[in-house]
Amino acid sequence: MTNNRRQILQLALTGLAAGMPLIGRAQSIENLKIISGFAAGGTVDTLARRLATHLAGPYAKSAIVDTRAGAGGQIAISALKTSVPDGGSLLVTPMSMLGIYPHTYKKLPYDPLTDLTPVSLGVVFDMGFAVGPMVPATVKTVPEFLEWCKANPNNANFGSPAPGSVPHFVGELIGRAGKVDMRHVGFRGSQPAILDLIGGQIAAVSAPVGEFLQHLSGGKVRLLATTGTTRNKFVPGTGTLIEQGMKDMVFGEWFGFYLPGKASADVVAKANAAIRAALADKDVVSGLAAMGLEAKSSSPAELAAILKTDTEKWGPIVKAIGFTAES
Template sequence: MTTRRHLIQTLGGAAALAALHPLAALAQTIEQVKILYGFPAGSAGDSVARRVGEKLAGSAYTRNSAVVENKPGAGGRIALELLKSAPADGSVLALTPFSCTSIYPHIYKKLSYDPLKDLAPVSIAAVMHHGLAVGPLVPASVKNVKDFLAWAKANPNEASYGSPAAGSTPHFIGALLGINNGVELKHVPYRGSIPGVTDVVGGQIASMVTPSGDFIANHKAGKLRLLATSGKARSPFSPEVPTLAEQGFPELTTEEWFGFYAPAKTPASTIAAANAAINAAIKEKAVIDSLAVVGLIAQASTVEEMARSQQAEFERWGPLVKKVGFTAES
C-alpha cells in the first residue's frame, strides 16, 4: 500500500511541476495521436474517445485530430495490454472505464497489465451513473427499489438482472443489492448494454443494471421503468428518478468515470501537455453536448486527481468484490 501511495504522489508531483512548463521536455508537437479503446465503436465510451480526440488538433500536444482504434474484447483488457507495450512518447493513449484499472485487479488472478506499474493516468474525461430498470416481466405496481426487492423475493424464479459484462461495475451493484438485502437475484451477463436492454424491454429478463444513459430512450417511451440511478445526486438526464441513496441504499452510490492513460514511462511534461489538451477539449460546449446525448457528464481532472480516484476506487471495490465472491474463474 505504501508503494502504491508513493507512486501516486510521485505521479501527481511530477505532473504538477510539468504543468508549469508543459512543453519544457516535449521535444516537438506530436504529429498524430492514436487512442485505443477496448470496446466497440458506437458505445458511450467510444463517443468520448472520438469527440475528445478530434478536438486535440492544433494543441501544443498534437497537430492533428487523434485516430481512434477500437480493440474490443476481454472486457476492455486488450486495449490496455497494447498500451503497456506502446511507445512511451505520448503518441498512444488509451481510454478506459475505471473498472479496468480499479476492479479488475481484484477479479483476475493473472492480469496481463499492472495498472500502477504499466499505465500512467492522464485525465478523467467523463462520468456515468448506472441505473436499475425493470421491464414488462415486473408488474406495474413495482415503482421503486424496495418494491422490486419485495417482488423478487416473492418470485425467485423470475428474479433476474442483466449487466453489460461479468465483472463489470453494474454486475457488482446488482449483486450487492441482492446480498445486502437477503434477496437472491440471478445475474445474467451480456456482451454490452444494448442486448440486455433489448431483453428487458422484451420481457426476457426482469431487470438490468447498466449505464443509465442506455435506458433513457426506452424509459421515456414507457417501454421500461428506470427505478433508480447510482450517482451522488440525481442524473441530469432523468431528474425525475431518485437515486439509490435516496431510496435507502447509500452504500451502492457509484459514479464510474472514463479516463485517458499513457504508457507508464511517458515523460511527465508530455503527460502534462496531453492533460492540458484533453481538459481544453472536454470543456468545449460541442463536446459536453455530444456526450450528454449518450448519457455522459463531461468532467476533466488533473493527473493527481485521477490517480487518487483510481486508488480510492481500488481500495473501495476490493472488499466488495470479495463479499460478492466473484473471480474471473468463478
C-alpha cells in the same frame, strides 16, 4: 557563413519564435488512436469519439477511435500496454478495469500502476438500474422489482456491461439488500445488455445512467433507481436507492485517459493539456451531458490519487460479495 551553419541558425531562430527552446520540443503527432474497450454507441465510445473530434488538429493531425471490445475491457488495456509511448495512443477506460479487477482476477495481463500512465479524468457519472418488458409495468421501484423476483425466481436476473465491474456489483448488492439471488449476465458493454433487456431476454440491467437515456422515451426501458447521494440531474424524476430504503447504497464511477507506462513527462503534459482543453469546450460538455456524463478533467497526479482511493474502497466490498473472475 556555410550553408550548414545558416541552417542551424535558422532552425534555432524558428524555435525561439515559437516561444520554446528547439531542444526538447514535443514532436508533432500524425495519427492519434483513442483505444476503447467497449461497443460502439455506449458511454465509453461516446467520450472517445467526442474527444477524437476535438483532438484532431490541436493535438494530432488526425484522430480515430480504435474499439477493442472484449474481456471486460482488458483487451483494450493490453493494446495500450504494447503501444509506443509517444502520445499517439490513448486509452479511455472505466475505473472498474483498474481499481476493481485487481481484487477479482488472480492474474491480469496488465499492471494498472506500471503498464499505464495516468493523464486525466474524462467524465464522472452515477449508475442506473432499469427493467424491461419482462417485468410488469406495475413494478416502479427497486423494492417492488425485488418482490417480483421472489415471485418469479426463474426470471430473477440482471445484466451489466462486464463481470466484475461497478455496475455488476451494484446489481449484486441490490439483490443482497432484498435477500434475492439474482443471476448476473455479463455483456461486452452496456448497449448489448440493454438490447437484450428491450428484447425481453433479461429482466433488468445495471449500467451508467447515460446508457439508458436514449431508450427511455420508447417506454420499453424503465429506470427504477440511480446510485448517487442525490437525484441524478439527467433523470430527476427517478429516485435514488437511498430514497428507496437502501442505506449506504451510493456508487459512482469515472472514465479516465491513460498513456502507456513508459510515456515521458513531456508527452503526458501535452496530452493532459489537450484533453483538458477539449473537456472545457461547450460542445463537448453538452454532447456528453446528452449521454448522462459530466465532463471533468484532472491533473495526472489527481487521477492517480483517485484511482488509489477507489482501489482501496472496493477491496472490502469485493471480498464481502465473494466474487472472483473464476467464480
